[in-house]
Amino acid sequence: xxxxxxxxxxxxxxxxxxxxxxxxxxxxxxxxxxxxxxxxxxxxxxxxxxxxxxxxxxxxxxxxxxxxxxxxxxxxxxxxxxxxxxxxxxxxxxxxxxxxxxxxxxxxxxxxxxxxxxxxxxxxxxxxxxxxxxxxxxxxxxxxxxxxxxxxxxxxxxxxxxxxxxxxxxxxxxxxxxxxxxxxx
Amino acid sequence: xxxxxxxxxxxxxxxxxxxxxxxxxxxxxxxxxxxxxxxxxxxxxxxxxxxxxxxxxxxxxxxxxxxxxxxxxxxxxxxxxxxxxxxxxxxxxxxxxxxxxxxxxxxxxxxxxxxxxxxxxxxxxxxxxxxxxxxxxxxxxxxxxxxxxxxxxxxxxxxxxxxxxxxxxxxxxxxxxxxxxxxxxxxxxxxxxxxxxxxxxxxxxxxxxxxxxxxxxxxxxxxxxxxxxxxxxxxxxxxxxxxxxxxxxxxxxxxxxxxxxxxxxxxxxxxxxxxxxxxxxxxxxxxxxxxxxxxxxxxxxxxxxxxxxxxxxxxxxxxxxxxxxxxxxxxxxxxxxxxxxxxxxxxxxxxxxxxxxxxxxxxxxxxx
Numbered sequence: 024x025x026x027x028x029x030x031x032x033x034x035x036x037x038x039x040x041x042x043x044x045x046x047x048x049x050x051x052x053x054x055x056x057x058x059x060x061x062x063x064x065x066x067x068x069x070x071x072x073x074x075x076x077x078x079x080x081x082x083x084x085x086x087x088x089x090x091x092x093x094x095x096x097x098x099x100x101x102x103x104x105x106x107x108x109x110x111x112x113x114x115x116x117x118x119x120x121x122x123x124x125x126x127x128x129x130x131x132x133x134x135x136x137x138x139x140x141x142x143x144x145x146x147x148x149x150x151x152x153x154x155x156x157x158x159x160x161x162x163x164x165x166x167x168x169x170x171x172x173x174x175x176x177x178x179x180x181x182x183x184x185x186x187x188x189x190x191x192x193x194x195x196x197x198x199x200x201x202x203x204x205x206x207x208x
Numbered sequence: 209x210x211x212x213x214x215x216x217x218x219x220x221x222x223x224x225x226x227x228x229x230x231x232x233x234x235x236x237x238x239x240x241x242x243x244x245x246x247x248x249x250x251x252x253x254x255x256x257x258x259x260x261x262x263x264x265x266x267x268x269x270x271x272x273x274x275x276x277x278x279x280x281x282x283x284x285x286x287x288x289x290x291x292x293x294x295x296x297x298x299x300x301x302x303x304x305x306x307x308x309x310x311x312x313x314x315x316x317x318x319x320x321x322x323x324x325x326x327x328x329x330x331x332x333x334x335x336x337x338x339x340x341x342x343x344x345x346x347x348x349x350x351x352x353x354x355x356x357x358x359x360x361x362x363x364x365x366x367x368x369x370x371x372x373x374x375x376x377x378x379x380x381x382x383x384x385x386x387x388x389x390x391x392x393x394x395x396x397x398x399x400x401x402x403x404x405x406x407x408x409x410x411x412x413x414x415x416x417x418x419x420x421x422x423x424x425x426x427x428x429x430x431x432x433x434x435x436x437x438x439x440x441x442x443x444x445x446x447x448x449x450x451x452x453x454x455x456x457x458x459x460x461x462x463x464x465x466x467x468x469x470x471x472x473x474x475x476x477x478x479x480x481x482x483x484x485x486x487x488x489x490x491x492x493x494x495x496x497x498x499x500x501x502x503x504x505x506x507x508x509x510x511x512x513x514x515x516x517x518x519x520x521x522x523x524x525x526x527x528x529x530x531x532x533x534x535x536x537x538x539x540x541x542x543x544x545x546x547x548x549x550x551x552x553x554x555x556x557x558x559x560x561x562x563x564x565x566x567x568x569x570x571x572x573x574x575x576x
Binding site for chain 1: 209210211212213214215216217218220227229237238239240243263264265266271272275276279303305306307309310311312353354357358360362364365366367368369495497498499500539542543544
């Protein structure tokens with residue numbers, strides 16, 4: 024049987040340099056929590072409700088909402104550096120579509136690289152997409168707060184309930200008491 | 209570094225299918241000789257970088273583009289067009305990272321305007337958007353294969369398309385030179401008549417426009433606007449771009465009515481503005497406090513296409529009944545913009561981007 028040589032279209036697998044997460048130290052009193060809002064419908068609401076819930080279990084000072092002009096781009100490197108200078112904790116949201124979940128994940132990982140504990144809020148149907156991007160961004164298995172899809176069409180009451188139900192998960196991911204990455208390290 | 213695989217000839221197709229390296233159709237095996245011929249026709253070297261997507265940790269070199277062009281079934285003389293299209297794809301304004309990931313499932317709509325289109329046998333007339341022409345089919349297919357393999361846009365993973373559409377296999381055609389006094393697409397975008405350009409827009413599937421009985425150009429403009437002004441289209445009410453294929457009869461109607469390209473774009477954009485109430489009547493909610501500003505303008509209406517410069521009218525199609533086609537962008541303009549690049553011939557060097565890291569002067573090592 025004749026054999027031929029063919030070239031692979033896929034780049035040869037090069038190990039992605041792993042990105043170290045921000046250390047999970049004791050959350051300072053009056054911590055500055057930054058919510059990176061990508062402008063998707065109900066993103067601001069779910070972030071605000073989650074911040075309110077976190078305020079019950081953490082000592083939070085200023086809660087800042089940083090709004091991106093579009094969900095389709097991550098924050099810039101400069102924006103990330105500026106946010107890192109004043110933020111103790113970051114939550115990026117809302118990843119309820121393909122591009123926006125990839126970009127919000129990117130935002131969270133950028134903050135981790137700059138030493139700020141972070142997490143990203145996504146909906147359940149995008150877990151596989153986010154897992155793929157986590158791998159390429161050097162944080163395989165990065166954590167996320169997963170909400171049932173859809174979120175954007177939910178009532179305020181429902182959003183408050185989702186925030187209440189997911190607050191402990193967000194707390195653990197920011198504080199480091201339930202890191203999934205220890206096994207991946 | 210590219211991986212070279214030695215495979216039994218009879219097993220190549222199954223290997224590529226198993227590894228997810230196809231669009232679901234068989235490919236032309238990218239042997240070293242075929243890839244070299246492609247590179248030679250483009251006048252580029254294997255490691256010439258065409259662009260990158262930092263968010264994916266991927267850069268694309270000429271060899272990868274050549275591999276995908278071979279796989280797609282392209283001839284080497286198509287490769288300068290493919291190279292140009294890949295560069296446009298990787299332009300940050302196009303935002304391939306989001307275009308290829310979005311649930312919206314965009315096609316990489318590719319329009320070639322200029323003399324090279326005819327030289328390589330592209331189709332700009334009958335069935336311009338349909339099958340049957342090798343250049344049209346394979347140039348567009350090369351881009352999608354590159355997206356799926358090199359850029360890892362795989363369905364359900366880093367391509368989160370919900371529905372998708374057949375234009376994602378390939379959606380590439382050539383402009384048919386419009387009748388005078390209309391200028392070509394490339395000239396309207398500031399290029400020279402002797403240039404050949406490639407325009408990429410991330411679009412939904414084509415919607416066929418029918419107006420067979422009315423030869424009044426002003427009325428035909430209304431038909432184009434009516435097709436655009438659909439409340440069920442994502443970008444409508446938020447402001448995006450669109451690409452319309454103007455069939456021969458509708459082109460004649462515009463020209464005979466004395467409607468210029470600029471006037472046509474202005475009128476279609478104006479007439480496709482939509483009342484918020486029309487959107488709500490269709491069961492679609494108006495976004496408030498979200499990324500899309502849906503505040504009505506002074507006329508109480510919302511844009512479908514943001515401005516005249518955001519509507520690209522391309523003359524194409526075969527003679528016959530009054531058909532045209534409208535392809536709205538998959539998302540509002542804040543997410544992705546159409547990009548047009550001039551095709552470089554194989555004799556032209558890649559642009560010099562100026563000083564780069566190779567010019568860094570390292571400080572001398574300290575003396576022991």
